[in-house]
Amino acid sequence: MTSQARKFIIPILIFLLALSLISANLHSRENMSFFESLVVGITSPVQKAVWGVIGGISNIWRGYFYLVGLEKENQVLKRELQELKLEVNRYREAHLANERLRALLNFKKSIATPLLPAQLVAFDPAGWFQTILIDKGRNDGVVRDMAVVSAEGLVGRVIGVSNHHAKVLLILDGNSAVDAYIQRSRARGVLVGLGLELCLLKYVQRNEDVQVGDQVISSGMGGVFPKGLLVGTVKEVVRGSSGLFQRVEVEPAVNFGRLEEVLVVIQSPPEEPAMAGTQKRP
Amino acid sequence: MRTFILYLVLAIGAYLCHTVLYPAFLVPELRIDLFLVLVLHLSFSYERSKALILALFLGLVMDVGLPLRGCFYPLIYLAIALLASMLRQNLNLHSRWYQALFLGLCTLIEGLGVRMILGLQDAGFAEAGYFLRLLAGRIIITALVGPLLLAGLERVDQYLSAFIVHRESQEV
Numbered sequence: 001m002t003s004q005a006r007k008f009i010i011p012i013l014i015f016l017l018a019l020s021l022i023s024a025n026l027h028s029r030e031n032m033s034f035f036e037s038l039v040v041g042i043t044s045p046v047q048k049a050v051w052g053v054i055g056g057i058s059n060i061w062r063g064y065f066y067l068v069g070l071e072k073e074n075q076v077l078k079r080e081l082q083e084l085k086l087e088v089n090r091y092r093e094a095h096l097a098n099e100r101l102r103a104l105l106n107f108k109k110s111i112a113t114p115l116l117p118a119q120l121v122a123f124d125p126a127g128w129f130q131t132i133l134i135d136k137g138r139n140d141g142v143v144r145d146m147a148v149v150s151a152e153g154l155v156g157r158v159i160g161v162s163n164h165h166a167k168v169l170l171i172l173d174g175n176s177a178v179d180a181y182i183q184r185s186r187a188r189g190v191l192v193g194l195g196l197e198l199c200l201l202k203y204v205q206r207n208e209d210v211q212v213g214d215q216v217i218s219s220g221m222g223g224v225f226p227k228g229l230l231v232g233t234v235k236e237v238v239r240g241s242s243g244l245f246q247r248v249e250v251e252p253a254v255n256f257g258r259l260e261e262v263l264v265v266i267q268s269p270p271e272e273p274a275m276a277g278t279q280k281r282p
Numbered sequence: 283m284r285t286f287i288l289y290l291v292l293a294i295g296a297y298l299c300h301t302v303l304y305p306a307f308l309v310p311e312l313r314i315d316l317f318l319v320l321v322l323h324l325s326f327s328y329e330r331s332k333a334l335i336l337a338l339f340l341g342l343v344m345d346v347g348l349p350l351r352g353c354f355y356p357l358i359y360l361a362i363a364l365l366a367s368m369l370r371q372n373l374n375l376h377s378r379w380y381q382a383l384f385l386g387l388c389t390l391i392e393g394l395g396v397r398m399i400l401g402l403q404d405a406g407f408a409e410a411g412y413f414l415r416l417l418a419g420r421i422i423i424t425a426l427v428g429p430l431l432l433a434g435l436e437r438v439d440q441y442l443s444a445f446i447v448h449r450e451s452q453e454v
Contacts, residue, residue, distance in 0.1 A: 010331040011364060014338055018356045021342075036346045043297055050302045122301035127313045128396050128416070129349050133301070159349050169349045174412075175400075195412040196310070 031138070037162035040121075040133060044165060047122045048135070055260075103151035104261060113226060115149070115263040116140060121165065130173035130193055130256075132156075136264060137164045145224050147265040153230035153253030154178065154218055155262050166264070171199060171231065172256060179221035180231050185209040188219065189248065191231055197256060199232060201248035208246070210237050216250050226265055288442060289336060292320060292435075297343055311419025317344050318388055319428050321359050323435040325366035326375055337363035358395040362388050378429040385428035386421045393417040 032040065104117065118136040136142050138161045148155040148168045156176060160167035169176050172193040180201060181188040187208035189201040204210060214234040220227025230253045238247040296316035304313045317340045324333040341356030348355070366384070374380045397413060 011334055014331075014334045015357075015360060018338055018341070018360055021356065032346075035342050039297075039343055039346045043294065043301070046294075046298060047302050050298055051306075054302070054306050123305035124348065125297060125300035125344055125346065126315075126348055126355070126396070127300065127304060127310050128393075131349050167349075173349065174409075175349055194409055195416070200409075 031144075032160045032162040032165075032167065036160070037165075040162055040165045044121045044133065044135065047133075048119070051120070100151070100261060104263060106151070114266045116142065116266050118142075118148075118166075118262050118264055120259055120262065129175070130156075130170040130195065131159070132168050132170060132259070134166050134168055134262060134264070135164065137161050137166050139163050141266055142166045142264050146267065147225045147229075148262050149226075149229060149265060150254050150259065150262050152255065153232065154225060155254055155256075155259070157224050158264065168262075170256060171252060172197065178225055178231060179219045180216050181219050182208075182210055182234070183215040183217045184211075185214070191216065191250060194249075197252065198235070199250045199252055201234075201250050202245070204246050204248050206239055206244060206246050210234060210246065210248050212237060226267075284442065284446065288438070289320070289324070292438075293317070293340055293343060296320060300344075311416055312423050313420065314424050314427055314431070315389065315392065315420070316431070317341075317359070318362065318392060318424070319385070319431045319435070321363050322366050322385065322388060322428075323432055325363045326370050326432075327436070327439060330364075330367040333363045333367055334360055354395070354399045358392055358399075361395070362391060365391075378433075381429040381432055382425040385432075386425035389421045389424045390417070393420065 116136055118134040118140075120132050121135050122133040124131040134148070142158055142161050144158055144161060146158045148157060154171055156168045156170040156173075158166045159169045170193065171178055171191065172195060174193050174195060176191075176193050178191040179188070180191045182201075182204075185208060187204050187210055189204040191199050191201050193199050201210075201216060212234050216231045216234065218225040218227060218229040218231055232250040232252040234248055235251040236247075236249040238249075240247070299316055300313070321333070321337045321340055324336050328336075337359040338356050341359035344355040344359070366388070369384075373384065393413075393416075
């Protein structure tokens with residue numbers, strides 16, 4: 001083969017390979033592909049370790065560094081104090097973890113379906129979407145379309161699984177859709193993500209009673225998310241001069257920036273796919 | 283082989299940066315696509331087939347965690363790698379201005395590619411404003427910081443080739 005021919009044939013072959021991968025993956029994304037599982041399997045222990053280091057550094061930063069400003073003559077006392085502070089910080093961290101786990105346990109008791117605790121491993125690499133990776137997968141009984149919650153409220157749903165990991169689409173993503181209603185007035189709508197710690201309750205009719213501070217609850221329609229879970233709080237309501245619907249911005253109940261542990265709702269997902277625009281868009 | 287291992291390590295580092303460090307420390311608008319910088323560096327510095335193979339690999343890695351059906355990042359990166367390797371004869375690659383411009387352009391292509399793919403899958407962003415803000419922020423930050431990263435990668439290449447020459451001369 002001449003070098004000129006090779007120059008064209010190799011790129012064409014690579015593009016054909018990419019296209020065949022696309023067509024192979026278009027049919028089903030229920031399970032992660034071999035390659036995805038491999039990448040996740042290799043990188044997740046490192047990711048977990050890095051998360052641990054980041055948590056440790058931020059704890060030291062919060063509990064230790066910004067306190068350093070004492071007089072020079074108190075060096076010895078300061079060192080002692082710092083050591084004690086580090087120790088207190090360790091206890092505080094353990095206490096906070098205890099509180100978080102206790103809250104999760106209480107929440108677990110309050111919900112009828114069995115729940116599987118999982119830890120966050122990583123976020124979406126591209127940054128365009130709002131997905132996370134958790135450390136429980138097919139071997140733990142996790143399947144696609146299971147709901148993921150935390151003690152604060154709804155987190156998202158499983159969109160892909162490997163043996164030991166699962167990919168979760170957060171309710172913050174524009175492709176997520178949760179059938180929900182206002183707890184006080186029972187006004188219904190579909191909650192979609194706006195990307196940045198904010199959601200939009202769409203299709204709420206103009207004449208419905210919605211006020212800032214109202215709590216938004218999952219309706220259970222579609223069978224993916226359990227009914228009655230707290231989704232968020234109404235942050236802003238805009239009723240335009242025209243149009244059928246009002247714009248309702250919702251602040252999620254879950255602080256996604258500090259998400260560490262989640263619970264997977266272990267229940268069989270619905271057999272039939274839900275209607276477009278309800279809970280199974282991507 | 284050494285080059286491949288080096289870029290594999292860099293890719294894993296970039297992946298960890300994207301999945302752990304960025305979410306912890308940076309807002310989405312300020313996240314540079316390190317894989318894109320790697321793809322462009324490979325396209326500028328290596329022969330086309332090598333650059334395309336590594337672009338395909340990096341695209342597959344990037345696809346992990348995306349809520350999309352199909353492998354679309356490989357296609358986006360392959361297109362960008364092909365474009366860069368075709369244009370490298372006509373670009374003044376030593377000029378940081380050209381690099382900034384080209385990095386910005388490639389970020390725009392990547393963003394539009396993602397938007398188009400989402401559109402084809404009947405998915406997307408709830409509001410176009412969010413996507414445009416994200417895209418604009420990324421174009422600016424990539425154009426500003428990307429050339430520095432490219433310079434760093436060029437330096438790494440120089441060290442690597444110097445190391446290889448040193449080892450070979452020692453062996454001789």
